[in-house]
Amino acid sequence: GDSVTQMEGPVTLSEEAFLTINCTYTATGYPSLFWYVQYPGEGLQLLLKATKADDKGSNKGFEATYRKETTSFHLEKGSVQVSDSAVYFCARTTGGNNRLAFGKGNQVVVIP
Amino acid sequence: NAGVTQTPKFQVLKTGQSMTLQCAQDMNHNSMYWYRQDPGMGLRLIYYSASEGTTDKGEVPNGYNVSRLNKREFSLRLESAAPSQTSVYFCASSESGVKGNEQFFGPGTRLTVL
Numbered sequence: 001g002d003s004v005t006q007m008e009g010p011v012t013l014s015e016e017a018f019l020t021i022n023c024t025y026t027a028t029g030y031p032s033l034f035w036y037v038q039y040p041g042e043g044l045q046l047l048l049k050a051t052k053a054d055d056k057g058s059n060k061g062f063e064a065t066y067r068k069e070t071t072s073f074h075l076e077k078g079s080v081q082v083s084d085s086a087v088y089f090c091a092r093t094t095g096g097n098n099r100l101a102f103g104k105g106n107q108v109v110v111i112p
Numbered sequence: 113n114a115g116v117t118q119t120p121k122f123q124v125l126k127t128g129q130s131m132t133l134q135c136a137q138d139m140n141h142n143s144m145y146w147y148r149q150d151p152g153m154g155l156r157l158i159y160y161s162a163s164e165g166t167t168d169k170g171e172v173p174n175g176y177n178v179s180r181l182n183k184r185e186f187s188l189r190l191e192s193a194a195p196s197q198t199s200v201y202f203c204a205s206s207e208s209g210v211k212g213n214e215q216f217f218g219p220g221t222r223l224t225v226l
Binding site: 049103 | 208
């Protein structure tokens with residue numbers, strides 16, 4: 001079935017460092033791709049999205065480009081802040097766009 | 113505009129007890145979803161409702177039932193709770209039939225089954 005794979009393990013980095021979180025998806029259909037963020041004790045909220053190949057989603061300094069040739073949607077930010085500490089989930093549409101398949105998430109901890 | 117609301121926020125049950133988790137949205141969305149979140153597992157879909165009057169099983173439906181009461185409300189029921197159902201439960205809603213439409217999430221219900 002449709003699935004999303006995120007890199008293993010938490011990510012710990014210093015303030016102002018460059019952040020990359022890898023995400024790959026199964027190449028079935030023409031999915032839309034999403035990054036969601038979950039701050040401690042809260043629900044998920046949309047960070048950015050892309051609906052077709054070569055689209056770039058961006059928000060709050062975060063970016064991700066829909067790469068069909070490598071079935072990837074990696075999340076990047078050039079200079080992280082302590083306030084970016086959260087769990088980040090990659091997701092793709094599935095089941096005729098009515099549902100989402102999520103990756104397992106990556107805990108990001110930014111140290112001052 | 114409250115978005116997606118869930119009640120209760122926290123709940124502790126004993127094995128075998130039953131309870132209903134409530135969810136409501138005020139965005140006039142057609143589709144609603146119930147997920148559970150467990151450490152290292154991401155979000156797994158329990159049930160969803162593509163439109164009022166329809167419900168379908170997701171990835172992990174066993175031990176749960178749902179009711180789409182009306183367009184606004186979608187409840188999740190545990191008939192006989194088990195410790196394996198200890199989790200954080202999220203409700204979400206979205207428009208349907210639109211490419212790239214995002215899901216909006218509630219704040220979650222933290223359930224512990226002893």
